[in-house]
Amino acid sequence: MTSSPAAGAEWARRRSFAIISHPDAGKTTLTETMLLTAGAIRLAGQVKARGESRRTSSDWMKIEQERGISVSASVMTFEHKGLLFNLLDTPGHEDFSEDTYRTLTAADSAIMVLDAAKGVEPRTLKLVEVCRLRDIPIVTFINKMDREALDPIELLEDIQEKLALDATPMQWPSGSGNRFRGVVDLHRDEFVVYQRPGEQRQAGEPTERVAMNGNSITEILTEEELDEVKEGAEVATELCPPFDQQAFLEGHRTPVFFGTALRDFGVRDMLDSMADFIPGPAPLEADVNGKASEIDPGGKEVAGFVFKVQANMDPNHRDRVAFLRLSSGKFRRGMKLKTDSGKQITVSAPVMFFAQDREIADEAFAGDVIGVPNHGTLRVGDSLSESGKIRFSGIPNFAPEILRRARLADPLKAKHLKKALESLAEEGVTQLFRPTIGGDFIVGAVGQLQIDVMRERVKAEYGLDVDFEPAPYDTARWLGGDDDKVEAFADRHKSAMAEDIGGDPVFLAKSAWEVSYSEEKFPDVRFHRAKERRG
Template sequence: MLNSLNRRNIGIFAHIDAGKTTTTEQMLFKGGQIRSLGSVDTGTAQTDWLEVEKECGISVLAATTELIWRDTFINIVDTPGHVDFLSEVERSLRVMDGAILIISAVEGVQPQTEVIWHALRKLSIPTLIYINKLDRIGADPYRVIENIHAELSKSAIPIQNIQGIEDSFEGVSFWDGQEQVLEQPLIDQIIEVVSEHDDFILNQYLEGQLISEQLKEKLSLLSKGAEVFPILFGASNKGIGIQELMDAMIDYLPHPEGSQDAPLSGVVFKIDRDNKLGRLAYVRLYHGRIQNRDSIYNVTQGVEEKVSQIRKIQGHKSEDLGELHAGDIAALSGLSHVKVGDILGSDEGVPVHPHMAVPLLTVKVEWEQEEEYPAVVKALQELSDEDPLLDLQWHQEDRELHIKVMGKIQLEILASIIKSRFQLNVEFGQPSVIYKETPKQIGEGLIRYTMPKPCWAVLRFKIEPGERGSGVTYHSIVRKEDLLERYQNEVSRRIPEALEQGLYGWNVVDLKITLIEGEHHVVHTHPLDFAVATPMGIMNGLDQTGTKLLEPMLNFRISVPEQFAGKILHDLSQMRATFDSPNQQEDRMVVEGIIPLSTSMEYSIELASLTKGKGTITTYFQGYEECPEGVLATRERRGINPLDQSKYILSVRKALS
């Protein structure tokens, strides 16, 4: 039976084009998993097996693969680098015991790098930093290290000597801890970082008694504890530094914890489809074991289902394992109800779900033939199971479908996937920015739903603005003697639905709702009266408080030749951006700041045209902020507005009859 000490679960993360897939391909080759190297550019990479990935040359889905190195089984998850597919990265982070963060030696730390880094730190995932592309013109690893210390962590420390740079880059010297192969200044840096966590190491060094093996052992422990972060170097496209990186994965990243004898505990982090096996649920098991034909309980869905097969997937290839042990990752077939994020068995040992990806655009789905409507609905429901952030909105009365996305690249990929998998041609309407609403001030909402009989539900809510990003909090101070518990539970269940459409038609967020008065009638109250009354009471309260619009804001970084500086700064002012003083880097201007999504959606195209491709802009989500006076965005309301109480009651009661 495999010992958990001989296993690693490692995610490969990076900003787009830093070399994740190429690095993974080289690892598979070095580990003997593949006989010849594939290429991202030619569409032959092992982990880019979807047709759309081969065509576009980018990773769209997180791909799992396994290799053996130094008698250790290593599950590797190669994640997408484009910001539009951040949800795939988010789901992969949850199931990793260790990570490799790849940074280009030319571009250095980029916005997506920072987003991933902060998520890794939030989850305390031990991380190796791999500076790639040292053979490229413009590579400057020492500048990148300074960049890492300034933007990521001062506890990141190089553990290799670099032999040459750019055209003369030959490789790295790997420190095995047995002999002094590192230059003394680098040893001094390692001692300095390690001694911040261990006085014994510093004392041994000062007394001249510190041995190299002792230092490496302590560095390994600190790295596995996510307290320090070793930096390695290479040129993945040439296979330079790959073997040393794989050794570091064994030496500096931890093995999975968990007991096979404990009760079952696992999480579904990816859903896929197989022509023969149907729905496949990729599961990271934290405790217990699963065998073919086992029945397992899905805590999230509240159902029990039988596993038909347990398979290891390698691109288009797979094999039946028969059994899945604690600490391992595999795909389960037979679970027809399962969705991404579902907990199996219990949540014991399952990490929290990191929330990085926020869809900022909504689009209407359009199709060619009217009779294709049911098939399009089914296809999008399947895709929403695989990516819950699509948040499919199915308006049956209008026969309309709307989804939420991260950006326009994601729409192109979705259209391609729907075409290849479901043989359906779909198009998307013009993307609209997703705004939100929040109360302007404190107020109360009152509803006395007592006519037409039989009905009786009286509710009074206190509504207060919350801090930005606080979401929605709800509680009741009404005594159960005045309003039965089952009715109070119905009110609580209906609050999210009541907040889906505010005064301007957008979701209402960042508020505190308190039920301060409630009343039922022993004869006239219908079980669903409070389901009807809650939206009317909440909307009455929002009408009293008023709401203000919130818009999504992006952090941005623009780099352009200095002759375009004046024009760019003018454009940024026109787009309502706020930014720091520009930095001069050789013959280029770099400016960073915050900009509204609504004004900058097309700016990457304008920038490329203006600078003839020499200007770049990178962005990532910063948060929602209040719209300035004069900016108004409304969304058409679906259904009857609860503020029109008579019409709303008639509409709902017709549905209840």
């Protein structure tokens, strides 16, 4: 829940939400259509880029354009119904789950996109589990109703059974695929008419509505279709719990909308409803001068945390931008802020984002996401505040599932490779380990696609040809415990020891069995699957 906003408080207008889905459910198309609905763009789904083929505006990285997938989280700011929305578009591919996890730490709510023909898919399940860890309320959009779909009741039961979420339909669909006619607005007792491709309606304009009990409905639906949708709506109303704001905010209940993002249907209704019930910024737990505390969004001190770092958004300028989620205070351009480790930076050119496009931000408030250009000063997990005494919970690194050895075609460019790999590791694209013995870098990733992205970005942004060969290791563990015990273990296993980008000791194991064996033999050493990133 948000704290009570002061009258006219700017932070109370902010709504930061993420979009989550299984790959190919239509998340990026929904993002585009929302931007169009809010008047932020004029052409849905495709935006002309200079000298390039058309592409979606949130997928700005070259590999995303070529493969038609999202592998980097983008931030887009727009206004709608008097509110300022910060839309956080997360990667859909599971190989980029860490980037998605980090982005969700900056969101106050989420839209879950489901394919109407498939329901809840495995990737969706994992993402909802992450949302549940942070009690993030979820809005559901069942997409692709213009294609053959599962029965609506079956879709609602799928949400209930697989996600343990009570589903409340806000609308009820009439048919699917070629039989799709539109949806009943269950609260207004109106039918929202679906206009088929080619029918006249300006993109982004409100759709036609007719009263369910009026004469006009018979011009839209046949008697059989009308009876069917009325019966379905009655059954849904009886079987499903009514929408409850408190249950939604606590993450127990999800309002469900039906539509097709590609055909710009149902998106405006969902966005209008979101303006009414999704939460704004909430108090965040933090460590202040060594004591547990809550940072209120209405507080005076400017404070926030870095949840993402992106290098080379503009390849011509070799830039590094830290994505800072503001948690309290009124930020003004030119302010001096400190990390919780004492580093001071002057934020002289903060930016607001629209995918890769940016505007200088003269001021910002709790709930906003601003970009802070810097030269390696800020890293994922850093806390920033005016006093430097506020530390928010860190964002974890998770043990990689695959490890690869980086090999250059031209060994004389080793220093350039070091810089490139460190820069991308600080973004969180992959993890980087430097073995104690030997000069090769070991790169860790969740999946192969991360490695492919790294290879292409190193070539495109740094002009280096690099191969990522199989490494003689299977997994990595961060070491913890008494320093003497850790050093003793490291001395016994020098050939398997490395340092991560933060200089912390890492054990590179050949197998999960070797990790278990080491845990038994060295009970005083802790072998961590995750490492919390802090400043």
